[in-house]
Amino acid sequence: MTEREPSASPADQLPRPDGEPIVRLAGVVRVHGEGPNAVPALRGVSLDVRAGELVAVMGPSGSGKSTLLNLAGGLDRPTEGSVLLEGRELRDLPPKRLAELRRRSAGYVFQDLNLIPSLTVAENVALPRELDGASTAKARRAALRVLEEVGLADLGDRFPDDLSGGQRQRAAIARALVGERRLILADEPTGALDTRAGDEIIQVLRQRADAGAAVLLVTHEPRYAAWADRVVFLRDGRITDSSDSPATEGAGGTDGADGMGVVSAR
Numbered sequence: 080m081t082e083r084e085p086s087a088s089p090a091d092q093l094p095r096p097d098g099e100p101i102v103r104l105a106g107v108v109r110v111h112g113e114g115p116n117a118v119p120a121l122r123g124v125s126l127d128v129r130a131g132e133l134v135a136v137m138g139p140s141g142s143g144k145s146t147l148l149n150l151a152g153g154l155d156r157p158t159e160g161s162v163l164l165e166g167r168e169l170r171d172l173p174p175k176r177l178a179e180l181r182r183r184s185a186g187y188v189f190q191d192l193n194l195i196p197s198l199t200v201a202e203n204v205a206l207p208r209e210l211d212g213a214s215t216a217k218a219r220r221a222a223l224r225v226l227e228e229v230g231l232a233d234l235g236d237r238f239p240d241d242l243s244g245g246q247r248q249r250a251a252i253a254r255a256l257v258g259e260r261r262l263i264l265a266d267e268p269t270g271a272l273d274t275r276a277g278d279e280i281i282q283v284l285r286q287r288a289d290a291g292a293a294v295l296l297v298t299h300e301p302r303y304a305a306w307a308d309r310v311v312f313l314r315d316g317r318i319t320d321s322s323d324s325p326a327t328e329g330a331g332g333t334d335g336a337d338g339m340g341v342v343s344a345r
């Protein structure tokens with residue numbers, strides 16, 4: 080991991096990203112179910128995430144965070160409104176094209192990881208590339224590159240069950256990163272991790288954003304949101320607030336006790 084720089088705060092210094100958004104949600108409404116059972120999960124959400132941006136999504140349980148991520152990555156369709164991924168309106172794509180675009184453009188880290196236990200770590204990470212038509216050898220090379228990026232270079236031939244929780248989480252992130260996807264969607268990827276493991280995950284996501292990806296990160300922890308360029312707050316399916324300069328106090332302090340608190344990610 081990067082050498083500690085006590086003066087660095089997580090979300091300053093970087094110029095504001097501009098240019099076309101990687102993902103654009105405009106007036107998105109998502110209602111689950113119908114009639115008296117209808118549950119409005121999102122009630123008109125508009126959000127752009129550009130290349131180079133790490134956007135944290137915060138809000139109480141049930142406020143629509145996972146729904147927002149699923150829509151942004153084309154895993155779900157809006158009831159109203161539009162979702163553009165790399166400039167393409169998802170509504171207009173036939174299912175096969177949508178699946179292709181999703182695989183190429185969007186990487187997910189799910190709340191429950193979804194690693195396949197019968198595949199090694201490297202095979203898990205290579206899978207999206209193989210599904211996309213890469214040869215086994217090429218997919219494996221790509222997998223090993225991202226495993227190195229997340230600090231798992233030596234563990235590619237282990238099975239998920241033989242890893243610690245933090246290592247499994249990093250493997251799931253590697254799988255989301257493989258193939259240079261432009262949009263990374265991470266739903267509480269720091270889950271139940273301890274602070275050090277959680278910090279490592281956030282740094283990997285931060286570095287990916289700095290390298291030009293758009294990252295949407297759901298988190299309950301101000302400490303991790305402090306690494307974001309922007310924090311979007313959801314409540315009852317609406318964006319209630321959006322902050323450009325998140326508080327940095329939660330980002331790990333500056334006392335150096337844990338050797339991993341605030342680390343310069345750039």
Ligand SMILES: Nc1ncnc2c1ncn2[C@@H]1O[C@H](COP(=O)(O)OP(=O)(O)OP(=O)(O)O)[C@@H](O)[C@H]1O
Pocket residue numbers: 111112118119120138139140141142143144145146147
């Ligand atoms: N498939 C579904 N069918 C019916 N209602 C759903 C479905 N998925 C989500 N909802 C409802 O939509 C609302 C938003 O759910 P969502 O999962 O997006 O919340 P969340 O902010 O991710 O919550 P958490 O922090 O608990 O993960 C909730 O009221 C939820 O019950």
Ligand SMILES: [Mg+2]
Pocket residue numbers: 144145146266
């Ligand atoms: Mg959720």
